[in-house]
Amino acid sequence: MISEWPQSLESAILGRRTIHSFKTAKVSDDLIERAIDVACWAPNHFLTEPWKYYLLSDGPKAQIIEMNYKKNLTNKGARFAEVKKNRWQTVPGWLVITSKRSGIKKEEQENYAACCCAAQNLMLYLWTKGVGVKWTTGDIIETSSFANIVGFTTSTEKPVGMFWYGYPETIGKQIRQPLKNVLFRV
Numbered sequence: 386m387i388s389e390w391p392q393s394l395e396s397a398i399l400g401r402r403t404i405h406s407f408k409t410a411k412v413s414d415d416l417i418e419r420a421i422d423v424a425c426w427a428p429n430h431f432l433t434e435p436w437k438y439y440l441l442s443d444g445p446k447a448q449i450i451e452m453n454y455k456k457n458l459t460n461k462g463a464r465f466a467e468v469k470k471n472r473w474q475t476v477p478g479w480l481v482i483t484s485k486r487s488g489i490k491k492e493e494q495e496n497y498a499a500c501c502c503a504a505q506n507l508m509l510y511l512w513t514k515g516v517g518v519k520w521t522t523g524d525i526i527e528t529s530s531f532a533n534i535v536g537f538t539t540s541t542e543k544p545v546g547m548f549w550y551g552y553p554e555t556i557g558k559q560i561r562q563p564l565k566n567v568l569f570r571v
């Protein structure tokens with residue numbers, strides 16, 4: 386009933402948390418595809434529909450994990466690199482979202498904003514189905530090697546993030562500032 390859905394939207398917004406550890410069970414293709422379909426109903430200026438979604442299979446996942454391992458080995462040492470690698474290998478679902486570049490600054494900004502709205506749609510929808518997401522934006526997503534593995538061109542697409550998804554192993558807590566710190570009546 387329509388009188389109920391704003392309440393459940395509110396509880397989805399308030400309850401959604403970034404998930405850092407996942408159960409091993411995979412999320413079905415049907416569910417992630419539905420989530421992406423829903424995500425695309427985000428507002429987008431001039432109907433640019435600037436998003437692309439790349440669902441990664443085991444091959445690209447392994448290549449990204451290896452790339453990150455090598456980077457960490459050089460910069461942070463073997464122990465750190467190994468811990469990260471093991472952790473990344475446990476992530477069941479990998480999705481990359483990119484935003485359309487156009488060469489026009491304002492348009493690209495608005496495209497990125499629209500993609501962020503789409504990302505939140507996706508995360509909230511999945512949350513209502515018991516699936517958690519971690520949006521990550523580490524350095525590697527900006528590299529050309531990452532784009533090559535995923536299969537997009539950096540001159541026409543900007544990475545918005547890597548979205549790890551799966552059934553939460555644990556759900557952390559978060560806080561937000563009180564409204565008085567962020568709301569100004571002017």
Ligand SMILES: Cc1cc2nc3c(=O)[nH]c(=O)nc-3n(C[C@H](O)[C@H](O)[C@H](O)COP(=O)(O)O)c2cc1C
Pocket residue numbers: 401402403404520521522523546559
């Ligand atoms: C654009 C963006 C990039 C983010 N990148 C990372 C990241 O690289 N690593 C990470 O642990 N969390 C990342 N996060 C998740 C935030 O850390 C998280 O949203 C924040 O701690 C608040 O927690 P909550 O999502 O549970 O409310 C990112 C979130 C956004 C919106």
